[in-house]
Each structure stands twice: as C-alpha cells, then as structure tokens.
Amino acid sequence: EDQVTQSPEALRLQEGESSSLNCSYTVSGLRGLFWYRQDPGKGPEFLFTLYSAGEEKEKERLKATLTKKESFLHITAPKPEDSATYLCAVGRPSGNTPLVFGKGTRLSVIA
Amino acid sequence: AAGVIQSPRHLIKEKRETATLKCYPIPRHDTVYWYQQGPGQDPQFLISFYEKMQSDKGSIPDRFSAQQFSDYHSELNMSSLELGDSALYFCASSPQTGTSGEEETQYFGPGTRLLVL
Secondary structure (H helix, E strand, C coil): CCEEEEECCEEEEECCCCEEEEEEEECCCCCCEEEEEECCCCCCEEEEEECCCCCEEEECCEEEEECCCEEEEEECCCCHHHCEEEEEEECCCCCCCCCEECCCEEEEEEC | CCCCEEECCEEEECCCCCEEEEEECCCCEEEEEEEEECCCCCCEEEEEEECCEEEEECCCCCCEEEEECCCCCEEEEECCCCHHHCEEEEEEEEECCCCCCCCCCCEECCCEEEEEC
16 A cells, blocks of 8 residues: 655744655655645645656755655755645556645744 | 636535535646545545546545536535535646646645535
8 A cells, every 4th residue: 555654743943944854655656756835724736746766856945855765855944934734745657646645744934 | 827726615514415616627637636635634535537537536435426527627526415524625637648747746726625514
C-alpha cells in the first residue's frame, strides 16, 4: 500500500530562520512527487512536481529535492506569509491516478 | 491564468437531503478528480474521470455519484446526507496527455464547504 509520511507535524520558526520539511514515501513505482501549500479553508496550491532522484526545483524561498525514498522542502529565510500547511503527495505509475497525500506539516513563521 | 472553478463555495443542508457540487476544470484539462477533506485531515480521493469516463474510484460512499460531461465539467451528486459528510470537497484537474510534460500534476479548485445539520 502506498504511504506518505511527513515530518514534523508542526513547525514554528522565527522570521529568517531557515529549515526543512521532510516527506518520506513508499510507493510501487513513483510517477511524480508533488508539493502543495494549503491555507486554512482554501484549496491546495501547487508548488512543485519532482520525477526522479536528484531532481531539484526552486521557487522564491522554497526549494524541493527528491531522493529514492524521500523529499525535502527547504525554506530559506521564511517570512510570516509562508505560514501554511505544506502537503506532500505521490502519484502512481499508471496515468491519471489519484494522489496519495501525507498528513502535512503546519508551518508557523513568527515575525 | 485560468483556474479550477467550483460551485457553490458554501452549502448548508439538512440530514437526508441531497446536494450537487459542480466543477469546471482548467481549459484543455481532460481529467477531473474529486477529493474530500475533513477538519485537520489530508485530502482523501473519491473518484476521477478521464475523457468523460470514470477512471478511478476511491473511498466514495454508495450514496454519492459523479459524472463528467461533454464540456469536461463534472458534478458530484450526494444523497441521503449524513452529519459525517460535512467537509471540504475539492475538485482537481490535470492536463491532457502530451500537452505540458507534467500531465500528472493536479491543480485544485477553491473547494466547496459542505455543512450538514
């Protein structure tokens, strides 16, 4: 059974204090690892798709990396507006398949 | 850029009533997914459609049904509503195969918040 585990469950950072969120996964053939940001009561906002080990993608203060067993979302010098829940999800080998989500990491950035 | 549109955004129903949620995917997206998210939970997959045919089925109750129409919009029909159906319902869409190189990426709508009293 496909599983996605995110850690920590919650993270509180001071503004400017860089950190990383972890997403470990077990899936029978990975067809994409996805990071989303979700604000309370809103839909998940797409951040990154990673396909193969060693791949890295960046967007503003965020950088996502992928290994064969886990992915990291690095947040550099975060700001209060980065506060949100960050969700990791995996897709399975056959196309057009549903995503399996982790429970998310709730990030709070304090000014 | 155009996003996924969902309606209504909020819905209040009584137990045993029915509800219909609508989803309009991003233009040229041919796959639609429905997810349910309870308070403090991660999104759980319900059902998906590719080119108007059901492509996958998750933990969707028998009381729920869905379809995708010729214009690719989708509707989730929920009958005999129960208190436990109160949740956020998201629709997501993904691009047509061969159009972007990231066809697996799903883009989510703003959701419909359903409250069953």
